[in-house]
Amino acid sequence: MAPGAPFGDAPIIPTRSGRAPWTLRRRLVVAVVGLLALVSLVIGVVSVAILSASLMDGLDQQVKSAAERSSVFFGGGRPSGDFSIPTPTANDVLNGPSQPPGTLALVYDGSAVTAGYTDDTGAVVDLSNDQVTLLLTELDSAVQEGTTSVPFSVDLGGDVGEYRVLAQAARTGALYLVGLPVSTVTGTATQLALIIAIVSLAGIVLVAFLATAIVRLALRPLQRVTATATRVSELPLDRGEVSLVERVPAADTDPRTEVGRVGSALNRMLDHVDIALETRQASENKVRQFVADASHELRTPLASIRGYSELTRRSGQELPPDAIHALGRIESESVRMTGLVEDLLLLARLDEGRELEREPVDLTRLLVDVVSDAHAAGRDHSWDLDLPEEPVLAAGDGPRLHQVFANLLANARVHTDAGTRVQVALTVEGATAVVTVTDDGPGIPENLQETLFERFARGDSSRFRGTGGSTGLGLAIVQAVVLAHQGEVSVDSRPGRTSFRVVLPLA
Numbered sequence: 001m002a003p004g005a006p007f008g009d010a011p012i013i014p015t016r017s018g019r020a021p022w023t024l025r026r027r028l029v030v031a032v033v034g035l036l037a038l039v040s041l042v043i044g045v046v047s048v049a050i051l052s053a054s055l056m057d058g059l060d061q062q063v064k065s066a067a068e069r070s071s072v073f074f075g076g077g078r079p080s081g082d083f084s085i086p087t088p089t090a091n092d093v094l095n096g097p098s099q100p101p102g103t104l105a106l107v108y109d110g111s112a113v114t115a116g117y118t119d120d121t122g123a124v125v126d127l128s129n130d131q132v133t134l135l136l137t138e139l140d141s142a143v144q145e146g147t148t149s150v151p152f153s154v155d156l157g158g159d160v161g162e163y164r165v166l167a168q169a170a171r172t173g174a175l176y177l178v179g180l181p182v183s184t185v186t187g188t189a190t191q192l193a194l195i196i197a198i199v200s201l202a203g204i205v206l207v208a209f210l211a212t213a214i215v216r217l218a219l220r221p222l223q224r225v226t227a228t229a230t231r232v233s234e235l236p237l238d239r240g241e242v243s244l245v246e247r248v249p250a251a252d253t254d255p256r257t258e259v260g261r262v263g264s265a266l267n268r269m270l271d272h273v274d275i276a277l278e279t280r281q282a283s284e285n286k287v288r289q290f291v292a293d294a295s296h297e298l299r300t301p302l303a304s305i306r307g308y309s310e311l312t313r314r315s316g317q318e319l320p321p322d323a324i325h326a327l328g329r330i331e332s333e334s335v336r337m338t339g340l341v342e343d344l345l346l347l348a349r350l351d352e353g354r355e356l357e358r359e360p361v362d363l364t365r366l367l368v369d370v371v372s373d374a375h376a377a378g379r380d381h382s383w384d385l386d387l388p389e390e391p392v393l394a395a396g397d398g399p400r401l402h403q404v405f406a407n408l409l410a411n412a413r414v415h416t417d418a419g420t421r422v423q424v425a426l427t428v429e430g431a432t433a434v435v436t437v438t439d440d441g442p443g444i445p446e447n448l449q450e451t452l453f454e455r456f457a458r459g460d461s462s463r464f465r466g467t468g469g470s471t472g473l474g475l476a477i478v479q480a481v482v483l484a485h486q487g488e489v490s491v492d493s494r495p496g497r498t499s500f501r502v503v504l505p506l507a
């Protein structure tokens, strides 16, 4: 299955903006993954915040303990009033008992400042002048504000980084400051954040795969429903006897599921359409049967009319000229009507799909006959016949094929002016015989060409319309007979050249 096309090869219809819309599968997977990412993010942020806060509390306690330990150098623990001890340096404080590596100290006795911090090995590292100035300012403001027992953060920049420090004023008058690096806290918090991120990411990837698989599995019944609908859409339902047997499989029509409801609705619709098609076909058959029956029934009375009028005309009795004219008209009209009825009957039978004869028909001989008939009927036209050396045999019904070419030649005769040249040619192309009937007459009017092969389609300028010589069934019969032979008929017409081309399968 192509990505983005979860339901077979159905084309994805672009939205109005021109971009293909998201498939249901993609939307569900993205929603699940997005929600999981959001929840993971919230859990991560909250966890890291709580941990940082609690570690910071711990650090503050450690800073306080460090300050406590350092107070010994500033007369802490001695009886009050005994201030005869010398002010220590930062080095003394840092090398004092159980001060952890990283400890920072600054001592200010009113005139001199000493400051430094221990590195990982325990060696004392001096601070730069800027850093000392910064710490002094902080120390001063803490003493001014009286917040000497509250640890606060100072960013010393560079390799030293951020420190949590506690400012103290000794009873000896010295001011001092002890601190511990915040990096221990941030390191642990960063580690936790990293672990949460990695675990969440792995979880999200896993969930994305699982969700894709689950959604695909869940949508599979919908795919089967789609397949059924697609198969139905490919059925030829437009004509003839059709049976709509395609249905969604019973397993996908359980109305307790969403897809099942779609499936059963589709099945109900197919039942409905099937019944409608059957009804339509039945009524169509009835109409056809009626036309065939009516045409058949009309043949006998028409033959009688013709017979009696002919008999009367030839009886030898003296008849007034008007009566003779009227009888002639009755006779010719009944001949025309017989032709019309025969055409209708033939069309009705072809519509019913009644099988035609299927035997080898010698097209060469058939065309020779048809052209010589046309020649006899149309002496004012010139007739050409171009035949191959070998006889060409088509599989079909001789009299019907005769009618096809007779109709085409009659058209070339009656719808063109005297002196028109008509060329009939027969060739073999692959497994088909091709007959072309070409004339250099006025051509078929543009507006008629589209409906040319429809029943009762005829040109307005038809010279025979008034006299009733043209019915517009000729080409309809040509097409119906040729199609019943699994052949093809086409026309190419412009003023000065009209060419009909009939393709028939060889015997």
Ligand SMILES: Nc1ncnc2c1ncn2[C@@H]1O[C@H](COP(=O)(O)OP(=O)(O)OP(=O)(O)O)[C@@H](O)[C@H]1O
Residues within 6 Å of the ligand: 407, 411, 412, 415, 416, 439, 441, 442, 443, 444, 445, 448, 452, 457, 458, 459, 460, 462, 469, 470, 471, 472, 473, 474, 475, 476, 498
């Ligand atoms: N060779 C042609 N040249 C010019 N017009 C043509 C030609 N063949 C057909 N037509 C036009 O096509 C119309 C339809 O032809 P069709 O054979 O179906 O009916 P018809 O000839 O009018 O009547 P029918 O053949 O039933 O007596 C004609 O009325 C005519 O206008």
Ligand SMILES: [Mg+2]
Residues within 6 Å of the ligand: 407, 410, 411, 474, 475
């Ligand atoms: Mg005709």
